[in-house]
Amino acid sequence: MFIAPAVILLTLFSIIPIIIALFISFTDMDLVGLADYSSISGAGFANYINIFKDPVFLKSMYNTMIYVVIGVPLVVAASMGVALLLNYGTGWLFKSFRVIYYMPSITNIVAVAVVWGYLYNGSYGLFNYILSIFGLPAQQWLQDPTLAKLSLILLAFWKSIGLNMIIFLAALQGIPRSYYEAAEIDGATGWKKLRFITVPLLGFATFFVTITTLIGWIQFFEEPLVMTKGGPLNATMSMALFIYNNGFQLSKFGYAAAGSFVLFIIIIIVTLIQFAVKKKEVEY
Amino acid sequence: MALRMKHIEKGLMIALLIIGGLLMMVPFIWMIGSSFKPENEFTVIPPTLFPSHPTFSNYRDLFVKMDFVIYLKNTLIIVLCSFVGLFLNAMAGYAFAKFDFPGKNKFFYIILATMMIPGQVTMIPTYLIINQLHLVNTMAGIVLPGLVGAFAIFLFRQFMTTIPIDLLEAARLDGAGELRIFFQLMVPIVKPVFAVQGILTFIGAWNSFLWPLIIANDERLYTLSVGLSLLKGQYGTEFGLQMAGAAFMVVPIIIIFIFFQKHIIEGYTISGIK
Numbered sequence: 338m339f340i341a342p343a344v345i346l347l348t349l350f351s352i353i354p355i356i357i358a359l360f361i362s363f364t365d366m367d368l369v370g371l372a373d374y375s376s377i378s379g380a381g382f383a384n385y386i387n388i389f390k391d392p393v394f395l396k397s398m399y400n401t402m403i404y405v406v407i408g409v410p411l412v413v414a415a416s417m418g419v420a421l422l423l424n425y426g427t428g429w430l431f432k433s434f435r436v437i438y439y440m441p442s443i444t445n446i447v448a449v450a451v452v453w454g455y456l457y458n459g460s461y462g463l464f465n466y467i468l469s470i471f472g473l474p475a476q477q478w479l480q481d482p483t484l485a486k487l488s489l490i491l492l493a494f495w496k497s498i499g500l501n502m503i504i505f506l507a508a509l510q511g512i513p514r515s516y517y518e519a520a521e522i523d524g525a526t527g528w529k530k531l532r533f534i535t536v537p538l539l540g541f542a543t544f545f546v547t548i549t550t551l552i553g554w555i556q557f558f559e560e561p562l563v564m565t566k567g568g569p570l571n572a573t574m575s576m577a578l579f580i581y582n583n584g585f586q587l588s589k590f591g592y593a594a595a596g597s598f599v600l601f602i603i604i605i606i607v608t609l610i611q612f613a614v615k616k617k618e619v620e621y
Numbered sequence: 622m623a624l625r626m627k628h629i630e631k632g633l634m635i636a637l638l639i640i641g642g643l644l645m646m647v648p649f650i651w652m653i654g655s656s657f658k659p660e661n662e663f664t665v666i667p668p669t670l671f672p673s674h675p676t677f678s679n680y681r682d683l684f685v686k687m688d689f690v691i692y693l694k695n696t697l698i699i700v701l702c703s704f705v706g707l708f709l710n711a712m713a714g715y716a717f718a719k720f721d722f723p724g725k726n727k728f729f730y731i732i733l734a735t736m737m738i739p740g741q742v743t744m745i746p747t748y749l750i751i752n753q754l755h756l757v758n759t760m761a762g763i764v765l766p767g768l769v770g771a772f773a774i775f776l777f778r779q780f781m782t783t784i785p786i787d788l789l790e791a792a793r794l795d796g797a798g799e800l801r802i803f804f805q806l807m808v809p810i811v812k813p814v815f816a817v818q819g820i821l822t823f824i825g826a827w828n829s830f831l832w833p834l835i836i837a838n839d840e841r842l843y844t845l846s847v848g849l850s851l852l853k854g855q856y857g858t859e860f861g862l863q864m865a866g867a868a869f870m871v872v873p874i875i876i877i878f879i880f881f882q883k884h885i886i887e888g889y890t891i892s893g894i895k
Binding site for chain 1: 630635637638639641646649651652655668709710712713716720722728731732735737738739740741743744745746747748749750752767768774803824828830835846849850852853860864866867868871878879
């Protein structure tokens with residue numbers, strides 16, 4: 338009785354959809370198929386074969402890889418750094434800055450897009466004004482294909498430090514003080530304490546943050562959706578946005594479902610690799 | 622000497638923290654400042670961080686010229702519904718923690734596994750299901766898919782497992798019904814988890830954007846985020862209106878967060894991410 342509502346809803350909206358997605362990824366379901374199920378016909382592996390021939394999809398895979406390669410190390414390192422700084426003291430100053438660093442994570446993505454869109458504005462934006470103070474030329478932050486990717490990464494970086502920092506902070510507070518006291522008696526300096534006690538003991542938190550950040554960046558979606566819609570020239574198109582566009586803009590449900598399974602499989606593979614690496618470390 | 626080094630080190634850390642923090646704040650300061658600018662102040666070079674002729678007209682226009690009253694109402698409905706979902710999560714967590722039934726562990730693992738599924742995989746089929754249920758363009762269609770969540774169920778279960786079963790037995794012997802035990806005994810005990818999940822639920826519901834965008838075709842069902850994205854598209858050059866809309870979405874969340882931030886940070890410790 339207690340469990341029924343939650344289980345029914347989860348089954349209906351999380352588990353059954355997987356089966357449906359797998360099923361329709363082998364069909365040519367589109368808007369016509371939505372109205373009349375009899376018009377849907379099986380497509381075999383055609384969706385999967387075509388998607389790997391689709392230049393936009395290949396581009397989106399490449400872009401997603403760039404996002405991951407630049408974004409993940411940046412976010413993990415910066416959020417650990419901020420957590421270490423915040424853990425340094427306990428006064429009001431540290432408490433207020435904890436809030437300040439966390440704030441971007443809880444703000445609404447559309448509001449963020451609106452504000453950052455204005456910051457990035459070519460004529461009236463703050464960023465170009467700051468560049469002009471230093472005598473640098475104005476940049477087309479969101480219109481230049483290469484720069485647009487980096488602009489989106491900067492925005493997502495700003496937004497994702499907070500949550501990960503909290504996880505590191507919780508982990509830091511779980512490290513017993515006695516370890517440090519023992520090290521101090523042995524004459525360890527601040528840097529040595531950081532390197533030999535803190536960072537190793539943050540191992541699990543780092544692992545957790547890396548996995549979640551990695552999965553997050555592979556599914557990078559909302560920022561390009563609201564900031565650039567994947568443009569210019571698909572330069573910011575991510576895999577997740579490609580799926581959304583095909584599903585909800587072009588109503589190619591079967592094709593989009595195939596794309597979503599490719600994404601899913603990539604996530605599973607990457608996660609498994611992570612766990613394998615982690616296991617090796619522990620044995621060592 | 623060593624003490625002096627320590628002072629210098631601390632000063633350096635604080636300086637770094639403040640510089641980083643200010644950089645994080647720039648978009649917020651820019652947003653708040655700009656939301657009070659009259660429209661002609663947006664093209665001024667150099668741009669002003671704070672308006673020289675502050676005005677409230679941008680905020681007024683949100684409600685007078687735009688339909689932000691309706692969007693706000695819809696958003697608040699979603700927030701209320703999501704709190705119902707919070708109780709459903711708590712009930713499910715309670716059942717997993719304190720009852721024995723066939724297939725209990727299997728069910729629990731399946732629920733945990735749903736956390737792994739990327740949103741993009743379920744997005745399209747969920748839309749098809751909602752369509753099949755004739756709930757497209759209804760509030761129910763917006764709210765139902767996100768009502769319960771695996772993470773919250775997990776968190777409630779973890780916390781409730783630590784509560785001694787004797788307490789429940791005692792209440793049962795006194796003749797309390799199961800629902801009464803849940804609401805009068807369990808809910809007060811797990812208040813900390815409710816606090817964390819309550820805030821996260823509120824933030825999530827207040828910010829809900831993508832799903833309402835997909836399901837609602839009718840402007841009467843738009844949420845604040847969808848309304849704001851509409852504003853961004855149609856009034857792309859009216860920065861004042863856009864900034865006021867953004868501030869209207871962001872500031873309440875920040876205020877709530879500042880009040881409850883202690884609970885959120887404790888919540889992560891409770892969930893055992895160490």
